Ligand SMILES: NC(=O)C1=CN([C@@H]2O[C@H](COP(=O)(O)OP(=O)(O)OC[C@H]3O[C@@H](n4cnc5c(N)ncnc54)[C@H](OP(=O)(O)O)[C@@H]3O)[C@@H](O)[C@H]2O)C=CC1
Protein backbone atom coordinates (compact mmCIF):
# COMPACT_ATOMS: atom_id res chain seq x y z
CA UNK A 1 0.00 0.00 0.00
CA UNK A 2 1.34 3.49 -0.89
CA UNK A 3 1.90 5.85 2.03
CA UNK A 4 -0.52 8.76 2.14
CA UNK A 5 0.73 12.27 1.41
CA UNK A 6 1.08 14.38 4.55
CA UNK A 7 -0.44 17.77 3.80
CA UNK A 8 -0.65 20.96 5.86
CA UNK A 9 -3.11 23.80 5.20
CA UNK A 10 -2.32 27.46 5.89
CA UNK A 11 -5.40 29.67 6.14
CA UNK A 12 -7.33 26.65 7.44
CA UNK A 13 -10.09 28.73 9.07
CA UNK A 14 -11.07 30.48 5.83
CA UNK A 15 -13.61 29.52 3.15
CA UNK A 16 -11.03 27.73 1.00
CA UNK A 17 -8.89 26.46 3.89
CA UNK A 18 -11.92 24.67 5.36
CA UNK A 19 -12.71 23.19 1.97
CA UNK A 20 -9.19 21.79 1.65
CA UNK A 21 -9.28 20.43 5.22
CA UNK A 22 -12.54 18.65 4.37
CA UNK A 23 -11.22 17.24 1.09
CA UNK A 24 -7.87 16.14 2.56
CA UNK A 25 -9.65 14.40 5.43
CA UNK A 26 -12.00 12.60 3.05
CA UNK A 27 -9.45 11.54 0.40
CA UNK A 28 -7.61 8.40 1.51
CA UNK A 29 -4.34 9.29 -0.27
CA UNK A 30 -3.91 12.36 1.99
CA UNK A 31 -3.26 12.75 5.68
CA UNK A 32 -3.86 16.19 7.18
CA UNK A 33 -0.96 16.95 9.55
CA UNK A 34 -1.41 20.65 10.35
CA UNK A 35 -4.02 23.39 10.05
CA UNK A 36 -2.65 26.92 10.44
CA UNK A 37 -4.86 29.90 11.29
CA UNK A 38 -4.15 33.59 11.76
CA UNK A 39 -2.53 34.51 15.09
CA UNK A 40 -5.23 36.01 17.28
CA UNK A 41 -8.10 34.35 15.41
CA UNK A 42 -10.99 32.98 17.49
CA UNK A 43 -10.54 29.69 15.67
CA UNK A 44 -7.12 28.90 17.21
CA UNK A 45 -7.44 25.67 19.22
CA UNK A 46 -10.62 24.50 17.49
CA UNK A 47 -10.63 21.12 15.75
CA UNK A 48 -10.15 21.89 12.04
CA UNK A 49 -12.48 19.06 11.02
CA UNK A 50 -15.28 20.36 13.23
CA UNK A 51 -14.81 23.81 11.71
CA UNK A 52 -14.74 22.42 8.16
CA UNK A 53 -17.50 19.86 8.23
CA UNK A 54 -18.72 19.27 11.79
CA UNK A 55 -16.66 16.04 12.08
CA UNK A 56 -13.59 16.02 14.35
CA UNK A 57 -10.30 15.02 12.69
CA UNK A 58 -7.95 15.55 15.68
CA UNK A 59 -5.98 18.36 13.98
CA UNK A 60 -6.40 21.58 15.95
CA UNK A 61 -6.06 24.99 14.29
CA UNK A 62 -2.77 26.51 15.43
CA UNK A 63 -0.84 29.69 14.70
CA UNK A 64 2.48 27.90 15.26
CA UNK A 65 4.15 27.53 11.87
CA UNK A 66 6.50 24.92 13.39
CA UNK A 67 3.55 22.52 13.02
CA UNK A 68 4.25 22.57 9.28
CA UNK A 69 7.43 20.53 9.85
CA UNK A 70 5.54 17.22 9.78
CA UNK A 71 4.08 17.75 6.31
CA UNK A 72 5.36 16.53 2.93
CA UNK A 73 3.71 19.50 1.23
CA UNK A 74 1.92 22.71 2.24
CA UNK A 75 -1.15 24.36 0.69
CA UNK A 76 -1.39 28.11 1.40
CA UNK A 77 -4.92 29.50 1.07
CA UNK A 78 -4.43 32.42 3.48
CA UNK A 79 -4.43 36.09 2.44
CA UNK A 80 -1.57 38.08 0.87
CA UNK A 81 -0.76 39.87 4.15
CA UNK A 82 2.15 38.05 5.82
CA UNK A 83 3.00 35.95 2.77
CA UNK A 84 6.62 37.15 2.82
CA UNK A 85 7.09 35.88 6.39
CA UNK A 86 5.35 32.61 5.59
CA UNK A 87 7.60 32.15 2.57
CA UNK A 88 10.64 32.44 4.88
CA UNK A 89 9.24 29.58 6.95
CA UNK A 90 8.69 27.48 3.82
CA UNK A 91 12.37 28.00 2.95
CA UNK A 92 13.54 27.17 6.50
CA UNK A 93 11.47 23.99 6.59
CA UNK A 94 12.41 23.10 2.98
CA UNK A 95 8.83 22.20 2.08
CA UNK A 96 7.18 22.32 -1.35
CA UNK A 97 4.19 24.65 -1.36
CA UNK A 98 1.05 25.23 -3.41
CA UNK A 99 0.32 28.96 -3.09
CA UNK A 100 -3.27 29.79 -4.06
CA UNK A 101 -3.45 33.33 -2.68
CA UNK A 102 -4.41 36.14 -5.08
CA UNK A 103 -3.98 39.91 -4.88
CA UNK A 104 -0.22 39.67 -4.26
CA UNK A 105 1.75 42.91 -4.18
CA UNK A 106 5.30 43.22 -5.46
CA UNK A 107 6.77 42.20 -2.08
CA UNK A 108 4.65 39.04 -2.08
CA UNK A 109 5.69 38.17 -5.64
CA UNK A 110 9.36 38.81 -4.79
CA UNK A 111 9.11 36.64 -1.68
CA UNK A 112 7.72 33.77 -3.74
CA UNK A 113 10.42 34.18 -6.37
CA UNK A 114 13.07 34.04 -3.63
CA UNK A 115 11.48 31.00 -1.96
CA UNK A 116 11.36 29.24 -5.32
CA UNK A 117 15.16 29.31 -5.47
CA UNK A 118 15.07 26.85 -2.53
CA UNK A 119 11.79 24.96 -2.75
CA UNK A 120 9.40 24.00 -5.56
CA UNK A 121 6.27 26.16 -5.59
CA UNK A 122 3.08 25.87 -7.59
CA UNK A 123 1.56 29.34 -7.81
CA UNK A 124 -2.05 29.05 -8.95
CA UNK A 125 -4.55 31.90 -8.95
CA UNK A 126 -7.09 29.25 -9.87
CA UNK A 127 -6.62 25.52 -9.28
CA UNK A 128 -9.61 24.36 -11.33
CA UNK A 129 -8.90 22.28 -14.42
CA UNK A 130 -11.47 24.23 -16.43
CA UNK A 131 -10.00 27.69 -15.86
CA UNK A 132 -6.55 26.52 -16.89
CA UNK A 133 -8.03 24.98 -20.01
CA UNK A 134 -9.86 28.27 -20.60
CA UNK A 135 -6.51 30.10 -20.39
CA UNK A 136 -5.08 27.80 -23.07
CA UNK A 137 -8.15 28.36 -25.29
CA UNK A 138 -7.93 32.13 -24.73
CA UNK A 139 -4.29 32.18 -25.79
CA UNK A 140 -5.14 30.18 -28.90
CA UNK A 141 -8.09 32.38 -29.85
CA UNK A 142 -6.07 35.54 -29.29
CA UNK A 143 -3.23 34.21 -31.45
CA UNK A 144 -5.63 33.41 -34.30
CA UNK A 145 -7.46 36.79 -34.18
CA UNK A 146 -4.17 38.66 -33.70
CA UNK A 147 -4.19 42.40 -33.12
CA UNK A 148 -7.61 42.83 -34.75
CA UNK A 149 -9.52 41.63 -31.69
CA UNK A 150 -10.85 43.79 -28.89
CA UNK A 151 -10.39 41.72 -25.72
CA UNK A 152 -12.14 42.21 -22.39
CA UNK A 153 -12.25 40.00 -19.27
CA UNK A 154 -15.31 40.02 -17.00
CA UNK A 155 -15.23 38.36 -13.58
CA UNK A 156 -17.93 37.85 -10.94
CA UNK A 157 -17.42 36.76 -7.32
CA UNK A 158 -19.05 36.81 -3.88
CA UNK A 159 -19.21 40.02 -1.89
CA UNK A 160 -16.52 39.02 0.61
CA UNK A 161 -13.76 38.83 -1.98
CA UNK A 162 -11.15 41.49 -1.19
CA UNK A 163 -9.08 41.74 -4.39
CA UNK A 164 -10.17 42.95 -7.82
CA UNK A 165 -9.79 42.10 -10.57
CA UNK A 166 -9.52 38.46 -9.55
CA UNK A 167 -6.24 36.61 -9.90
CA UNK A 168 -7.92 34.43 -12.50
CA UNK A 169 -9.01 37.43 -14.58
CA UNK A 170 -5.39 38.59 -14.64
CA UNK A 171 -4.24 35.05 -15.54
CA UNK A 172 -6.69 35.04 -18.46
CA UNK A 173 -5.57 38.53 -19.48
CA UNK A 174 -1.97 37.32 -19.48
CA UNK A 175 -2.95 34.40 -21.71
CA UNK A 176 -4.76 36.72 -24.12
CA UNK A 177 -1.81 39.12 -24.24
CA UNK A 178 0.69 36.28 -24.75
CA UNK A 179 -1.39 34.90 -27.60
CA UNK A 180 -0.81 38.06 -29.65
CA UNK A 181 2.72 38.75 -28.48
CA UNK A 182 1.94 41.37 -25.85
CA UNK A 183 2.90 41.68 -22.19
CA UNK A 184 -0.21 42.23 -20.09
CA UNK A 185 1.23 45.02 -17.95
CA UNK A 186 1.86 47.03 -21.15
CA UNK A 187 -1.77 46.81 -22.32
CA UNK A 188 -3.95 46.14 -19.23
CA UNK A 189 -6.75 48.66 -18.70
CA UNK A 190 -8.01 48.22 -15.14
CA UNK A 191 -10.41 51.15 -15.04
CA UNK A 192 -12.53 52.00 -18.04
CA UNK A 193 -14.70 54.10 -15.69
CA UNK A 194 -12.07 56.80 -15.18
CA UNK A 195 -13.25 60.29 -16.19
CA UNK A 196 -10.44 60.81 -18.69
CA UNK A 197 -10.58 57.30 -20.13
CA UNK A 198 -10.06 56.92 -23.88
CA UNK A 199 -10.27 53.47 -25.49
CA UNK A 200 -6.93 52.38 -26.90
CA UNK A 201 -6.83 49.76 -29.63
CA UNK A 202 -4.87 46.72 -28.41
CA UNK A 203 -5.67 47.27 -24.74
CA UNK A 204 -7.12 44.44 -22.64
CA UNK A 205 -9.82 45.61 -20.24
CA UNK A 206 -11.08 44.14 -16.97
CA UNK A 207 -14.51 44.45 -15.41
CA UNK A 208 -15.62 43.23 -11.98
CA UNK A 209 -18.95 42.19 -10.46
CA UNK A 210 -19.46 41.44 -6.74
CA UNK A 211 -22.76 39.88 -5.73
CA UNK A 212 -24.11 37.41 -3.17
CA UNK A 213 -22.39 34.06 -2.97
CA UNK A 214 -21.08 33.72 -6.55
CA UNK A 215 -18.19 31.26 -6.22
CA UNK A 216 -16.29 32.35 -9.33
CA UNK A 217 -17.20 33.21 -12.94
CA UNK A 218 -14.99 34.46 -15.75
CA UNK A 219 -15.72 35.41 -19.35
CA UNK A 220 -13.17 36.46 -21.97
CA UNK A 221 -14.68 38.45 -24.85
CA UNK A 222 -12.81 38.47 -28.15
CA UNK A 223 -14.59 40.81 -30.56
CA UNK A 224 -13.56 41.24 -34.20
CA UNK A 225 -15.61 43.06 -36.79
CA UNK A 226 -19.04 41.48 -37.00
CA UNK A 227 -18.36 38.46 -34.83
CA UNK A 228 -17.37 37.68 -31.27
CA UNK A 229 -16.30 34.74 -29.12
CA UNK A 230 -17.22 34.59 -25.44
CA UNK A 231 -15.26 32.03 -23.46
CA UNK A 232 -16.92 31.43 -20.09
CA UNK A 233 -16.10 29.33 -17.03
CA UNK A 234 -18.25 29.02 -13.93
CA UNK A 235 -17.57 27.27 -10.66
CA UNK A 236 -20.53 26.08 -8.61
CA UNK A 237 -18.67 24.66 -5.61
CA UNK A 238 -15.37 25.46 -3.85
CA UNK A 239 -14.54 21.74 -3.71
CA UNK A 240 -13.40 22.20 -7.35
CA UNK A 241 -10.60 24.48 -6.12
CA UNK A 242 -9.76 22.22 -3.17
CA UNK A 243 -9.46 19.15 -5.40
CA UNK A 244 -7.20 21.08 -7.78
CA UNK A 245 -4.98 22.27 -4.92
CA UNK A 246 -4.60 18.70 -3.62
CA UNK A 247 -3.78 17.54 -7.16
CA UNK A 248 -1.03 20.19 -7.35
CA UNK A 249 0.22 19.18 -3.88
CA UNK A 250 0.46 15.52 -4.90
CA UNK A 251 2.31 16.54 -8.08
CA UNK A 252 4.87 18.52 -6.04
CA UNK A 253 5.73 15.44 -3.97
CA UNK A 254 6.96 13.70 -7.14
CA UNK A 255 10.41 15.29 -6.74
CA UNK A 256 10.30 18.67 -8.48
CA UNK A 257 13.23 21.09 -8.72
CA UNK A 258 12.99 24.45 -6.93
CA UNK A 259 11.21 26.93 -9.21
CA UNK A 260 7.75 28.44 -9.65
CA UNK A 261 5.39 26.15 -11.51
CA UNK A 262 1.92 26.95 -12.80
CA UNK A 263 -1.23 24.85 -12.75
CA UNK A 264 -0.73 24.20 -16.47
CA UNK A 265 2.50 22.34 -15.55
CA UNK A 266 0.57 20.22 -13.06
CA UNK A 267 -2.10 19.48 -15.67
CA UNK A 268 0.35 18.97 -18.54
CA UNK A 269 -1.37 21.68 -20.61
CA UNK A 270 1.77 22.98 -22.34
N1 LIG B 1 -6.30 29.47 -6.33
C1 LIG B 1 -7.60 29.25 -6.29
O1 LIG B 1 -8.13 28.36 -6.96
C2 LIG B 1 -8.44 30.09 -5.38
C3 LIG B 1 -7.85 31.13 -4.72
N2 LIG B 1 -8.57 31.84 -3.80
C4 LIG B 1 -7.83 32.83 -3.06
O2 LIG B 1 -7.49 32.26 -1.80
C5 LIG B 1 -7.44 33.29 -0.82
C6 LIG B 1 -8.36 32.92 0.34
O3 LIG B 1 -9.69 32.94 -0.10
P1 LIG B 1 -10.88 32.65 0.90
O4 LIG B 1 -10.68 31.33 1.54
O5 LIG B 1 -12.14 32.89 0.18
O6 LIG B 1 -10.66 33.82 1.95
P2 LIG B 1 -10.98 33.84 3.53
O7 LIG B 1 -10.84 35.24 3.97
O8 LIG B 1 -12.24 33.10 3.79
O9 LIG B 1 -9.80 32.96 4.14
C7 LIG B 1 -8.51 33.39 4.36
C8 LIG B 1 -8.12 32.85 5.72
O10 LIG B 1 -6.73 33.05 5.92
C9 LIG B 1 -6.58 33.48 7.28
N3 LIG B 1 -5.28 34.11 7.41
C10 LIG B 1 -4.95 35.38 7.15
N4 LIG B 1 -3.64 35.56 7.38
C11 LIG B 1 -3.16 34.37 7.81
C12 LIG B 1 -1.88 33.91 8.22
N5 LIG B 1 -0.83 34.72 8.24
N6 LIG B 1 -1.75 32.62 8.61
C13 LIG B 1 -2.80 31.80 8.57
N7 LIG B 1 -4.03 32.17 8.20
C14 LIG B 1 -4.19 33.45 7.82
C15 LIG B 1 -7.77 34.36 7.55
O11 LIG B 1 -7.97 34.47 8.93
P3 LIG B 1 -8.97 35.58 9.52
O12 LIG B 1 -10.32 35.27 8.95
O13 LIG B 1 -8.90 35.33 10.99
O14 LIG B 1 -8.45 36.89 9.10
C16 LIG B 1 -8.87 33.54 6.88
O15 LIG B 1 -9.36 32.55 7.76
C17 LIG B 1 -7.81 34.57 -1.54
O16 LIG B 1 -6.63 35.23 -1.94
C18 LIG B 1 -8.58 34.09 -2.76
O17 LIG B 1 -8.57 34.98 -3.83
C19 LIG B 1 -9.86 31.53 -3.50
C20 LIG B 1 -10.50 30.52 -4.15
C21 LIG B 1 -9.83 29.72 -5.17
Ligand SMILES: O=C(O)C1=N[C@H](C(=O)O)C[C@H](O)C1
Nearest residue numbers: 102125126161166167168216
Ligand atom coordinates in the same frame (compact mmCIF):
# COMPACT_ATOMS: atom_id res chain seq x y z
O1 LIG C 1 -11.61 34.77 -3.82
C1 LIG C 1 -12.20 33.87 -4.44
O2 LIG C 1 -13.28 33.39 -4.06
C2 LIG C 1 -11.57 33.35 -5.66
N1 LIG C 1 -10.38 33.79 -5.97
C3 LIG C 1 -9.59 33.38 -7.06
C4 LIG C 1 -9.25 34.54 -7.95
O3 LIG C 1 -9.01 35.65 -7.45
O4 LIG C 1 -9.18 34.35 -9.16
C5 LIG C 1 -10.12 32.17 -7.77
C6 LIG C 1 -11.59 31.99 -7.76
O5 LIG C 1 -12.18 32.59 -8.86
C7 LIG C 1 -12.26 32.32 -6.45
